[in-house]
Amino acid sequence: EHWQFADETPNDKNIMEANYEPTSVYGYGHVRYYENIVDCFRKNSEPLVNDQEGINSLKLLAGIKQSSKNSEKVIIK
Secondary structure (H helix, E strand, O other): OOOOOOOOOOOOOHHHHHHHOOOOOOOOHHHHHHHHHHHHHHOOOEEEEEEEHHHHHHHHHHHHHHHHOOOOOOOOO
């Protein structure tokens, strides 16, 4: 099923360029992320995600897991 927001934003083009359809999320779902990590080590390029955004992602996932497990609202700081 395809859906999209009614209003376009300037970042939509970047999102579409980053979008891809992996054949499997088990081992292939983070290919571009891993490529960026290797590029950062080899070429000293800029990371797609900085350290704080990585930490925020982990906090979000931990909060989702906690909320699901305990059936409670979780506030992520």
